[in-house]
Amino acid sequence: MTAPTRPTPQPGILDIAPYLPGKSGAPGSKAIKLSANESPLGASPKAVAAFASAAQHLEIYPEGSSRLLREALGEVHGVDPARIICGNGSDDLLHLLAQTYLGEGDEAVMNRYGFSVYPIITMAAGAKIVMVDETDYTADVDAILAAVTERTKVIWLANPNNPTGTYLSDAEVRRLHAALRPDILLVVDSAYAEYVTAADYSVGLDLVREAENVVMVRTFS
Template sequence: MTAKRPQPRPGVLDIAPYVPGKSTAPGVAKVFKLSSNESPLGPSPRAVDAYKTVGLHLEDYPDGSATDLRDAIARAYGLDPSRIICGAGSDDLINLIARGYLQDGDEAVYSRHGFLMYPIAITGCGAKPVVAEEKDLTADVDSILSKVTPKTKIVFLANPNNPTGTYLPFNEVKRLHAGLPPDVLLVLDAAYAEYVRRNDYEAGIELVATSENVLMLRTFSKIHGLAALRLGWFYAPAHICDALNRIRGPFNVSAPASAAGIAAIGDSGHIERSIAFNGEWLAWVTKELAKLGLKVTPSVANFILIHFPDTPGKGAAEADEFLTKRGLVMRRVKAYHLPNALRMSIGTEEANRLVVAALKEFLGKAA
């Protein structure tokens, strides 16, 4: 007879755990980690100095409301700080939103190749994740709206999307919002917004400012290079902030992370250098891989999705093994329903050139 023991809530053991991009290449002296969309330029030196300074006083609790950080974000974007909530990265905030607005039997919609944390957070709250199909690896407004039912409480939209790098223009986001019932929360996850250089893109600030059911997520992990500190924030209507502050952990942002975030968001020069570097090398890598005959999904973020041929021995799995042996670590995206593709972060100049040279060798292209 099996002994009784505590059991998790129904559905928890059905969740496939989130697996981060790998970071090692056994037996290789120098590894280029291109699997997690990290900044090749790293954080602002000001952020590092601020982090070190606070590190001298680790005995003190942080400000439970992250007041100074919210004020810094508000100054940078012209926002009301009372409508900003900060957290330990976007993952923390996605789970906070799900906990606050989903219960058993509810539904939440996300797109086919959307961020894997969405279904994890949805299922963990006893709700049902509902997948909307995409068109050309891009979220499709009509498909999303067709999945909305009276049980729908949240729609998650990553814009730009990870791992595809595609985006919806602002007029399509507004069309999506207009088609949703007023009691459905639209979550715009704009983790890669700073990299987008398109005139028809807007991260979501305007829509949040004029709506009662839109929330915009942002992160310090990408453009600001602070992934190790786990720092994110969202901008939302006052009533949503009031509700979620009631269940938010009181010290969910550490003092070193807050100090580094304040310094990072104030270093506009470092931000602009990071944007310019990404723009230059995103275009270069895309062009060079196309010369090799590889299909690359057009990306507006700091990564690209590379599609491999169906030729035996030349697929994504074989390419990943070939690259890893050379210290070039990329991201398999099978879990995103993209079994024959790899996601590559835009890395340093050295890393980018090595990837192109290695893939030329892998494909057997003449020099």
């Protein structure tokens, strides 16, 4: 056996296709990427003021657990701050979840036209991608459940779905969760929740409060 001549990444890492974000517009023009949750109205004046104030204290090392932010989020959403984790964007949190709950020999189930980051982080964790077809570009609960095996550890569910814009009702998400083993983690990615106005939709907070195997992800972007 020939000795390696340079550091070698874990198996599967080099097989990962890079994430390709959407185009940002034509040269000389300023494009607002609604697909990235960018706002055509600009930043909130309060956010700009808070940023300017924080810039006066750049010499202070930040508190690593985001305690004050978690406490504020907990108060707004009625969640114990100890159950809230803040990261560098929801992609960071999704990656941490994959690294924490997936490993070699495990499987993660996801929609075929779901968020393209899910396959990347699954492969990076050494786990197997299990793609499930949708019905009319909407997540199919029965198809997801049919894809679950003894090796399934994580279900990635963007709700509403990115990029198709469809969603599952609260009843359907609960039906999915009720049929899962308690050792399977259901990740409800509600990054685009603000766009849904349907009465039967839920961001997933109640389910998170009720169950120990559900994580709900949100974003400030």
